[in-house]
Amino acid sequence: MTDLQISIQQKPLSVFSLPEELLSALVAVDQETETEVQIEWKQQALVTSQALQRLEINEDQDTLTCRTCDITFTSTEREQHRKHYNTDWHRYNIKRRLVLDTTPVSLIEFEKLLADLSDSISGTDSEDTDEESDTEVAHDRVNALVGKQKSVLPDHDITKNPNEEGSLLQKRYSAMVWFNAKPLLSGSIHLGIYRTLFSTKTADIAAVRALQSKNYEKKPRYWTILMLGGGHFAGCVVDVNQSKGISEPSVEKQVRLVTHKTFHRYTTRRKQGGAQSSNDNAKGKANSAGAQIRRYNEQLLQKEVRELLSQWKSYIDRSELVLVHAPSNNRKIVYGYENAVLTKENPAVKTIPFVTKRPTLSELKRVFLEISTFKVIEVDEEAILAHKNKAIEKEEKARQLLEKSKQQKPTTSSTKPKAEASPELEKLAGLVKQGKTSVIFSYLSKHKDINVSSILPSYITAEDNGRFPTLLHMASHYGHRSLVESLLMEAHADPTVKSEGGKTPYEVAKDKTIRSVFRRCMHELPDKWAWLEEARVPSPLTLEAEEEQLEKERIKKEKEAEKIRLIEEERLRREAEEEAREREQKAAEEVRKRGKANVLVAKALIGSQGNMANMSPEARVRLEREKRARAAEERMRRMGGN
Template identity: 25%
Template structure:
């Protein structure tokens, strides 16, 4: 919209808005009634006739007795004037009040439904999470309150709005938006209106149909957690969600530190635990830059994050106070929108008519001549009990005894259920990777078997098959990729050679590189403790230093080979050069060169070449004609044909 209009939407980062937001900006707290009716100071009403008599100073009337005064205090006229007095407005007479209520307009009578309260700037600002500010030019700004206020207990009058605005919107225009809910994560860091980094992803963590996260369901179910495939998938995805969010925010740590404000939405204790829970929380609750998003949002998507950012950094600019009042008065608050249909109105200014009704027990007055006396007729009836029979039960005594007695569980069945519950608890501990709880289990077992050593108890405790597949603690820890738990178990007599029913060892159960490194490191530090070939753990794995030395040796061998190959290529090139120079000679020059070589190398090797192709024919029987020598008969024929063509 154009800036010349009385109302426009401005991005608070713009230079135009920064010029309007000067040091004189202060909050506005004013009702709309100021634009229509000026406040008149309340003056004390003193009547000469009221001296020593009963009177109402709000309505300015005198009463003859106490009963009339009490009735007056119950009238809506008195309540209306009382409300006018609280607002420092003048009172109205009874005739004026009757005119106001003649058209069934009673909206101004009730304190909860008053127009002044509904149409006040403060009420509208509270409903929208905003606040209204005014500069020296009389312009009104509507901004979200969370941009300036971080603490709910902080007073509005104590804030330096220009300083806060300069810190968060002028000097540093980088904001961070984070949204988490229902397994959806969306986040972005904006510099002005441009996203610097952004990321969205979704994990299946919410129970379809029933809603709620799997962790909350497990917390309510006690020790017996659901065993379905969906429940297991949701538990895994909850941990994956935490890992993904941790990884993303860790990679964004530098950008988040640069941000002047960090807005977040994390609905529910689980989502807030992702951001603020744990020993090292991703976000610090005491960070003064943290702000919850002050309005309702949709699903966490990148489009929603951009919408939230644009909504937060957009301000409404009104030309004047009267214009602001007229603009927001047209909008409806949630309470006003919730009213549907017409309200039944009653003129409460008039007294209710007294209708005399007879008491419930009082006899009504009537002519006794018109009434007829009722004759009461009595008769004697004989009742016979001859047809009654004794109650018969259709159940046999055995069936009746079975219905009364509940089947009792045998001792073996109780022990079996107790053992299953114990193994479920241990499986849950191993699946979550809780080392502290596992230490408590070991300490309790040590107290029970105090006559045994710690190594024996740990070996018996941690090498137990926990589920129907024969998986031990090491199997479960390796499947769930808990490296700390793996290290703790291996240091406390857990056997890596154990196999489950599928003949898999703990090492082969995991595909995690970090988990396998834990096994390799333990095997290298304890080479004689277990048969690592049986455990399928490679023991010939090289250390980082050994790998570096091996690579250096390979590079050295490669350099030597390249040097030899280069030398060989150089010799071949020299040979080709000599060969080409020989071929460029005429036949006479070739014969002269051959004769010269023979003379020079009487005592040594004589180099002789074919007159056509230039191949070395030393030590071979050449093919000759006219003192021309060749390596083969084909070269001889080719030379003769060449000589013939020249002739």
């Protein structure tokens, strides 16, 4: 290891002050191999994940797979395989395919996405605020994550398959341009610069030399960095010539600011996340006080940001680079208004090419240091080559499987006998929808020429758009358990016939109980049909296993019912206690009122001689009555004493 190699690994370099010996030795990484792999992958892009999900063949019948998440389980991990379908990871990959129309992510990538979710919802850093708590986070993390990614889809290509980057190096650092410096440095050492720094798409050694500070000794050199999100704004103008970069020990000298400004307005809906304007556009305007405050603050934030940009216009026009982070609806604050200072057509205006935190002054400085720092990593070239070969083999294998499945598809439905239009079949289809098993088999006994596996006429299946072409499809979809079992076990209906959409009767089953019938029949008649490959029934189910499943479900329902009962009893107990407490309070209030009345009467008795003239006639009557009652009580007391 050379002294230069040791030096650059121990002390980071600024891209604006690279040593001359390093600049002279820099060579762009040879892209021929990388380009060849990328071209071949683009040619094979027709073999997409969506096509692979329509494959009708499993590679190994001894393994359990989840084609949505692209993972496998051994035959002994059946329980883990079942539990996998209830995880947030699996739910997210399904929504990623249906909503975002893209490929699945690994478990590690999913956890990283969840870790970043809270920042985008609240517009704050990882620390909590006084107005938010863990219980105020959106209930469904998966829906929140998908909604967040869907909102940023136009600017950030989140649907891009990471495997399409070309190599481990590009996959991790796709925003970088990479060089090496052989023989000055080892061939495994790669040196990177952010593409954002280059004014042209092609980044060569001449472009690197143009970045050096010595070219700007006699003229000012400014960068403008603007960040806006979650009601937070932070902006600054950096004097690049006076900024020493991360290699400077003194923090004050690392980034020299010409001017800066930060402020915050309450615009984010705390519990659900997102701006108030977004919620208004989606659900209509809310009339709450909080909604009105947020609408006012959004207008105020927009006004303040645009006024600040107008004040900084001279700096922005002279800036070599303008870095803007304004995701989602925040873009309309800085772009697209009348006499806008910033325009997307300006080549100097670029987005920040990495993940950022809450807009603060320290985050602005971090962004500058991150972009201006020369990246040095050591990469195992053999591992990169192995990764390329593995990816090529995987795509080739997928292509072969897809071609094989396409060749087998025509034979599945075209070889099935197609029934002619007949009133018997029309009546039979109506009985199947009603689930009348005994009537159906009585009808079949009278019309023995009817083939229960035949494709129904189009005029019968037209209302279902051809999704249920056979009687077994209909019975399975409408959830008639006994009818499905009788068709499979007694009438030997073919479970491998597929609909126009490529679905088997098992795949259109209404619920788990219907799917269990298919698995039971797979256990009873293992050699009758190609259950796994053609009918797509995943595994057989014994009677004991089914009873065990039913028992577990029964116990689970009993526990849920018991839990509901206890909750109801607790609610009734609390209501009874509350009613008793209210009655006690009312009784105490009555006693208090009567006691107060007695005190008033006693006072009246004491001062009756002087107050009789001021009393009303009714009060005098009551007073006289009270006097006579007290006198009678006194006589009774004396008589009792004698």
